Amino acid sequence: MAVTIRDVAKRAGVSLGTVSRYLNGYRLREENRLKVEKAIQELGFKQNIIAKGLKSNRSMTIGVVIDDFTNIFCTSIVTAIERTVEKENYSIILCDYEGDTEKLEQKLNFLRDRFVDGLILFSNNVRLSIMDEYIRDGIPIVIVNEDIPGFNTDKVLVDNAGASFRAVERFIHSNHTKIAIINGPPNSWVSQQRFEGYKQALEAYNLPVESRWIKYGNFTTVGGYLAAKEFFEGADIPTALYVTNYYMTLGAVMAIHELNIKVPQELSIIGFDYFELSDVIKPSLTVIEQPTSKMGEIAGNLILKRIKGDYTGYPEVHTLHTRMIVRDSVRAIS
Amino acid sequence: MAVTIRDVAKRAGVSLGTVSRYLNGYRLREENRLKVEKAIQELGFKQNIIAKGLKSNRSMTIGVVIDDFTNIFCTSIVTAIERTVEKENYSIILCDYEGDTEKLEQKLNFLRDRFVDGLILFSNNVRLSIMDEYIRDGIPIVIVNEDIPGFNTDKVLVDNAGASFRAVERFIHSNHTKIAIINGPPNSWVSQQRFEGYKQALEAYNLPVESRWIKYGNFTTVGGYLAAKEFFEGADIPTALYVTNYYMTLGAVMAIHELNIKVPQELSIIGFDYFELSDVIKPSLTVIEQPTSKMGEIAGNLILKRIKGDYTGYPEVHTLHTRMIVRDSVRAIS
DNA sequence: TTGTATGCGTTATCAC
DNA sequence: GTGATAACGCATACAA
Numbered sequence: 065m066a067v068t069i070r071d072v073a074k075r076a077g078v079s080l081g082t083v084s085r086y087l088n089g090y091r092l093r094e095e096n097r098l099k100v101e102k103a104i105q106e107l108g109f110k111q112n113i114i115a116k117g118l119k120s121n122r123s124m125t126i127g128v129v130i131d132d133f134t135n136i137f138c139t140s141i142v143t144a145i146e147r148t149v150e151k152e153n154y155s156i157i158l159c160d161y162e163g164d165t166e167k168l169e170q171k172l173n174f175l176r177d178r179f180v181d182g183l184i185l186f187s188n189n190v191r192l193s194i195m196d197e198y199i200r201d202g203i204p205i206v207i208v209n210e211d212i213p214g215f216n217t218d219k220v221l222v223d224n225a226g227a228s229f230r231a232v233e234r235f236i237h238s239n240h241t242k243i244a245i246i247n248g249p250p251n252s253w254v255s256q257q258r259f260e261g262y263k264q265a266l267e268a269y270n271l272p273v274e275s276r277w278i279k280y281g282n283f284t285t286v287g288g289y290l291a292a293k294e295f296f297e298g299a300d301i302p303t304a305l306y307v308t309n310y311y312m313t314l315g316a317v318m319a320i321h322e323l324n325i326k327v328p329q330e331l332s333i334i335g336f337d338y339f340e341l342s343d344v345i346k347p348s349l350t351v352i353e354q355p356t357s358k359m360g361e362i363a364g365n366l367i368l369k370r371i372k373g374d375y376t377g378y379p380e381v382h383t384l385h386t387r388m389i390v391r392d393s394v395r396a397i398s
Numbered sequence: 399m400a401v402t403i404r405d406v407a408k409r410a411g412v413s414l415g416t417v418s419r420y421l422n423g424y425r426l427r428e429e430n431r432l433k434v435e436k437a438i439q440e441l442g443f444k445q446n447i448i449a450k451g452l453k454s455n456r457s458m459t460i461g462v463v464i465d466d467f468t469n470i471f472c473t474s475i476v477t478a479i480e481r482t483v484e485k486e487n488y489s490i491i492l493c494d495y496e497g498d499t500e501k502l503e504q505k506l507n508f509l510r511d512r513f514v515d516g517l518i519l520f521s522n523n524v525r526l527s528i529m530d531e532y533i534r535d536g537i538p539i540v541i542v543n544e545d546i547p548g549f550n551t552d553k554v555l556v557d558n559a560g561a562s563f564r565a566v567e568r569f570i571h572s573n574h575t576k577i578a579i580i581n582g583p584p585n586s587w588v589s590q591q592r593f594e595g596y597k598q599a600l601e602a603y604n605l606p607v608e609s610r611w612i613k614y615g616n617f618t619t620v621g622g623y624l625a626a627k628e629f630f631e632g633a634d635i636p637t638a639l640y641v642t643n644y645y646m647t648l649g650a651v652m653a654i655h656e657l658n659i660k661v662p663q664e665l666s667i668i669g670f671d672y673f674e675l676s677d678v679i680k681p682s683l684t685v686i687e688q689p690t691s692k693m694g695e696i697a698g699n700l701i702l703k704r705i706k707g708d709y710t711g712y713p714e715v716h717t718l719h720t721r722m723i724v725r726d727s728v729r730a731i732s
Numbered sequence: 733t734t735g736t737a738t739g740c741g742t743t744a745t746c747a748c
Numbered sequence: 749g750t751g752a753t754a755a756c757g758c759a760t761a762c763a764a
Contacts, residue, residue, distance in 0.1 A: 159489075
């Protein structure tokens with residue numbers, strides 16, 4: 065039914081092997097090259113990537129596992145990964161595990177059954193034994209965003225602690241002392257690092273780290289909303305608020321609007337990754353921007369490099385820097 | 399390297415064919431079945447899905463093309479699709495085309511080169527000639543959400559006009575006459591249908607359809623924000639606002655909060671798909687909820703059915719109903 | 733029921 | 749350089 069390399073050979077009057085060699089970039093006698101090209105044109109031949117995979121043990125697919133399809137931070141990176149790997153004709157099989165460790169491991173097995181040539185993993189919440197099976201089969205792994213500290217492989221991370229430090233420092237330079245943080249879940253490496261930066265900044269300026277200024281929003285919009293509400297319901301109110309991811313920032317802003325708190329007059333705020341509304345809402349928020357495109361590009365190129373068998377510099381750990389986009393939500397107090 | 403069916407056969411002391419048949423659910427003599435199962439266990443054998451695909455002409459993958467990885471409405475459906483098809487051991491290759499028709503067609507070709515067994519398409523913006531190639535190759539197509547009216551295939555749609563009608567009717571029953579709509583791009587079938595319902599409702603109650611109450615937000619948060627701003631900047635202000643998707647609703651709410659407009663005292667509002675904040679923001683919004691899980695499930699089962707060669711009822715067009723979740727954002731005026 | 737042999741579309745290893 | 753041929757891992761028609 066589909067036209068094969070054999071059909072092309074017949075049409076071109078050469079052998080099957082010659083066509084195969086042509087397709088794989090070997091040199092042919094000029095005359096044959098033209099005949100083969102002509103035949104391919106006329107027959108509309110396309111290589112069968114599956115058959116190719118059978119021989120070469122390559123599926124030309126890369127498994128990408130993220131927490132949740134609906135997480136815009138992850139999917140932004142995935143967009144860049146896809147753009148990068150498709151250039152070399154790889155496609156990605158994207159899976160989410162909805163925060164369920166059980167499901168995550170099931171997906172990792174699933175991907176292995178499909179002979180993915182590489183794995184890009186957004187998670188720190190996985191048993192190393194499964195990863196070892198990948199290693200054993202020689203399938204390269206790149207970890208993105210969330211680190212698994214004990215696990216030795218290529219990683220594309222963000223300088224979370226540094227980002228937090230600079231955010232909090234900015235508040236301190238503006239004379240704030242009641243600096244609250246809405247952080248992600250404590251078992252997340254990212255959360256831990258972001259908290260670490262918060263703590264280090266306070267300590268660097270001899271300010272106390274007080275539990276009343278620390279709340280957890282589970283990296284969700286609802287969580288951020290509720291945490292912000294709690295902060296402003298009591299008598300003891302922070303003057304500065306640092307929110308450590310996009311969804312919680314969204315939720316916190318909703319809460320603040322609803323409570324009719326003036327930003328930055330009554331509250332200074334620094335958020336994270338304010339994708340869609342960046343330049344639109346008033347007052348425009350000062351946010352920490354993560355280089356999602358770059359992360360995806362690096363992760364994509366890294367996995368391609370390893371798939372090709374190039375293990376120079378292994379393990380590469382890229383720690384990318386964030387950028388603070390200064391807008392109008394931070395005010396100096398007296 | 400990997401353990402093959404041949405290894406299993408040798409270990410079990412049966413022929414390769416016997417093992418193959420076992421794997422494909424044929425009956426074996428009890429004694430042989432046990433031997434084969436034992437061998438599979440001991441060797442940790444796993445079928446090579448790629449080799450299998452070469453024979454059966456099945457890739458066990460389904461191509462899913464959405465507009466944008468970061469669109470939560472689409473990804474919610476995709477989550478359900480994936481959950482459905484993975485039960486039958488299919489995986490999905492998810493592509494986005496970022497609103498670029500050129501890129502969309504490129505992706506469709508890409509997926510065809512990978513021998514996807516089926517295609518699930520979220521778009522109305524594609525040349526039929528490409529689809530015809532799928533048809534010709536016998537690859538089933540299911541269209542989700544956006545309809546391509548001239549194109550005859552299985553579809554999973556939403557009763558957009560009906561949803562709009564009931565939303566606007568609700569406003570009318572509450573004595574509103576200045577009913578504004580923030581709609582998506584006019585070239586989208588979904589937009590057209592949602593506008594149609596808006597129009598029909600007004601006409602049904604002998605109210606005029608006025609262009610001053612119609613704005614376009616391009617289905618984006620920023621678009622919704624800007625459109626809402628425009629509505630409330632002039633002297634001529636609507637008393638009711640209907641926003642036709644999630645992102646625009648988010649943006650509109652931001653604008654409304656920022657302008658300090660009281661809901662529902664000064665403005666009644668009905669939005670769409672208020673995923674994350676549904677029960678959280680105050681006043682809680684009355685929204686139209688689309689059955690994303692169900693859409694994904696139906697689309698997944700439909701494509702599986704067609705892949706199996708079951709073309710009963712073709713073409714099936716499922717038009718699902720939305721649900722209005724009534725909360726506190728609509729108020730009757732005198 | 734089972735074993736044998738052939739083929740799926742491609743790559744790779746031979747001689748030539 | 750090129751052509752013939754044997755794999756890759758599996759499914760299946762056929763004979764037994």
